Amino acid sequence: MDKFLQLTLTGLTNGAIFALVALGFVLIYKASDVINFAQGDFLLVGAYIMFGMVTQVGLPWSLAVLATMILAVALGLVVERLVLRPLIGEPIISVIMVTIGLSSLLRAIVSSIWGTTGRPFPPFIPNQNISIGGAVIPADRLIAIVLAAILLILFSLFFRYSREGIAMRATADDQQAALSMGISVKRVFGLAWSIAAVTAALAGVLVANIIGVSGVVAGIGLRVFPVVILGGLDSIPGAIIGGVIIGLLETYTGGYIGGGLSQVVPFIVLILILMVKPYGLFGEVRIERV
Amino acid sequence: MLALNNVEVIYNDVILVLKGMSLEVPQGKIVALLGSNGAGKSTTLKAVSGLLKPEDGEVTDGEILFEGEKIHEQDASHIVRRGIFQVMEGRRVFEHLDVEQNLIAGSYTRTDRQNVRGDIEGVFEYFPRLKERRRQTAGYLSGGEQQMLAIGRALMAKPKLMMLDEPSLGLAPLLVQEIFNIIKRINEEEGTTILLVEQNARLALDVADYAYIMENGRIVLDGEPETLKSNADVREFYLGLNEVGARKSYRDVKHYKRRKRWLS
Missing domain, CATH: 3.40.50.300 (P-loop containing nucleotide triphosphate hydrolases)
Structure with missing residues (x-):
């Protein structure tokens, strides 16, 4: 029973981080119909910037987080301005291809600055364990859950009630009609990319805090694909629930069956979902009026 | 103007x-x-x-x-x-937005945000049918309701x-x-x-x-x-009437095909 509780808690924290990364995917997809293959590398960049700020610049960690967030916004805006904007109006598939190129580029930049060897992350979250009902959970993981939950709630409200959020969804639905409302599509894209970059950078910091900084951090981007496919590419609740399901699934298979399989199971789920429910659990079904 | x-x-x-x-x-x-x-x-x-x-x-x-x-x-x-x-x-x-969110999207450029709520009600006065469907996803409205929504959205601006x-x-x-x-x-x-x-x-x-x-x-x-309305060409080509104002019959068309005078 203890083992079950322990696995559940670990799964939930992994799920919370997955959900954060998935949120970035969903945001970009919702606003521009683009699947961003560079999302994992945004994590990597965030983690390394934080690492650089704390150990190399010597900032206290609160300032370092702030600086990381600001730089992440800048990164999102630059990527949107230089890479994505020239492609407005081009077929979606070419934009998606470009994000794959962007992924290699970011990874190369990071390794040319910081090298490829993994390093321990400066522990900025008190490294103590908290026990909940017999199971032990490190404090950093608990913070990950709380942070993920807060961000996810904020974004859900943003898309439902705020003018900018509604404008973003409107742009995703029909770009030209959005233009005719006076909505600036460029601004919407810039907003989507910078929010995605910030959430990814924060997730990157949380991940690095748990596993250290190295190229492995970017791998989370790949592990999040089953999450967004399961939850639905354009659904924020889907990102949360998909993240939790995949997180739990990974730790349960890891704990009860064996370590190697835990990485495979999410992709089996991915294939099953694509066969049965191609829009995911909460994805928007294309509306066809007959 | x-x-x-x-x-x-x-x-x-x-x-x-x-x-x-x-x-x-x-x-x-x-x-x-x-x-x-x-x-x-x-x-x-x-x-x-x-x-x-x-x-x-x-x-x-x-x-x-x-x-x-x-x-x-x-x-x-x-x-x-x-x-x-x-x-x-x-x-x-916007198909995946509900009626009210479509109207809010229409008000995007407005600077006097506090009046937007009231204006939504104003749109509903023109189109009472939209009021009944205010929480419905716009993609599932009928064609007529969608046109009303499109005009209502314009009113919001x-x-x-x-x-x-x-x-x-x-x-x-x-x-x-x-x-x-x-x-x-x-x-x-x-x-x-x-x-x-x-x-x-x-x-x-x-x-x-x-x-x-x-x-x-x-x-x-x-x-x-x-x-x-009394111009012969307009009557013929846009209103589908003949010289005397009666509806045209296919026989007349066959008999003499009128040219658009303004093209020459």
């Missing part, structure tokens, strides 16, 4: 669609722009609202003046802020000039009548100037104060609706 002088529009650098198009929309009036398919009516509206760019179109000659200011080099969001709102052909509601591109498209005759009555009411009650593009010439001529007829990228005829 709005004036187009000798406007030329080219798509993709090669296709000349508007060839010296001129027209004028006076403040507070309803002006109708009629013409067959491909005449360039929608292009004219897009040239005014700045929506040509995403389609690779460009105003290459002439000028578009709104309240005395050149607007043809400005982008769409600026033009909307200036007070021109285009209701696009084919309704184009409080434009000085509303341009409607074929509001009758694909709607039942009774609904078309209802929509046209509401357009007339908007013109009278809100004082909104209206530029109406239509295929349904009879209805458009009934509500308009002035009308232009377009063919091949330029204006070929214009005048008061009453004058146009």
